[in-house]
Amino acid sequence: MRIKNWDAFLFIAGYHVLLLALLPFVIGALSWASFVVFLITFLIGGISITAGYHRLFSHKAYKAHPAYEWVVLILSTLSVQWSALMWSHDHRLHHKHVDTEQDPYSIKKGFWYAHILWMFRYQRDFDSKVVPDLLKNKRVVFQDRYYLPLALAVNGAVFGVACLFMSPFAALYSGVLLRICAIHHCTWFINSLAHTWGSKTYAKELTAVDNHVLAFLTFGEGYHNYHHAFAGDYRNGIRWYHFDPTKWLVWVMARVGLVEGLRTVNEIRVRKELVIKDKTLLLSHLSGELDDLAAELRGKLEELSTAYETRASALMEKMRELRKVSDEQRSVLLVEIRQLRRELRAQWKAWLALTDIAVRQYHVAHQH
Ligand SMILES: [Zn+2]
Ligand SMILES: [Zn+2]
Incomplete structure (x- = not known):
């Protein structure tokens, strides 16, 4: 050198x-x-x-x-x-x-x-x-x-x-x-x-x-x-x-x-972006695979990511609403927020399990 x-x-x-x-x-x-x-x-x-x-x-x-x-x-x-x-x-x-x-x-x-x-x-x-x-x-x-x-x-x-x-x-x-x-x-x-x-x-x-x-x-x-x-x-x-x-x-x-002015990225946003990124990356890798598992994974990736994104957007919307509503409406909203959070947690786990299968079966991480 x-x-x-x-x-x-x-x-x-x-x-x-x-x-x-x-x-x-x-x-x-x-x-x-x-x-x-x-x-x-x-x-x-x-x-x-x-x-x-x-x-x-x-x-x-x-x-x-x-x-x-x-x-x-x-x-x-x-x-x-x-x-x-x-x-x-x-x-x-x-x-x-x-x-x-x-x-x-x-x-x-x-x-x-x-x-x-x-x-x-x-x-x-x-x-x-x-x-x-x-x-x-x-x-x-x-x-x-x-x-x-x-x-x-x-x-x-x-x-x-x-x-x-x-x-x-x-x-x-x-x-x-x-x-x-x-x-x-x-x-x-x-x-x-x-x-x-x-x-x-x-x-x-x-x-x-x-x-x-x-x-x-x-x-x-x-x-x-x-x-x-x-x-x-x-x-x-x-x-x-x-x-x-x-x-x-x-x-x-x-x-x-x-x-x-400590800047943080909201966790729901982090995960939502992660789901979108993972999906794009994995689908591009799976597009060349013709076996049944790849077809099934493609379908599940689309389905779960759409569900996750919809719920995450709904949760963020409800969090925004929370600032404007009266005390009475607030308690109703809080119940809905808790429910959405629970669902998102479960879906997040399912997403990690699914992407893990895709990454391991098709060596996605190693191709970069
Ligand atoms: Zn740096
Ligand atoms: Zn670096």
């Missing part, structure tokens, strides 16, 4: 070599304090990327107070992933052109390309039309202009504080280099592993996958299939039991009043 971005290559390859070469000497110098500094800066640096760079700046999934933006823009330099402006620019292209030639970190070019190698080759053709909102944000533009001095100052400050509790060697190793390395790989996993290893519930046509293990390593970003299907949602893990600390942080910040 021909390297084009020597600065990125020398920095990334350089700290990996240094970490490995110094490993035998550092073991005796590490202490509990080294671990604590590593963990705190890892958590802060990592979550400022997911909550800030990703969900706030790239996807506008919520709005934030300028003070919150400043904190995110400064603390995110702990993770050394260059400016929020450039990061968001590339990330928006990733969503728009996912799995194609114009995707900056396309998984179609290989696992290691998507994980790390793309940074050594990628020639950014900066297009202001991709990030017009961010170019109007003075804070984001400031961070982009002074990224290097900011990153040096923040990481230098961590080093300085860490030196109070351990040797400078241990402070540099665990407080700076090892932490940058760990955050880097956790972020990069989203482009590599989260497009390779897991399940596809929300967008079967994409390489993005949902994976609980990955969510643990990536501050909740492991629910990547959902994220690609509904990128405007401030949550990636939409169930209460999904491990998504980024979502929890944003939610808490909203309670405190530092952020607002």
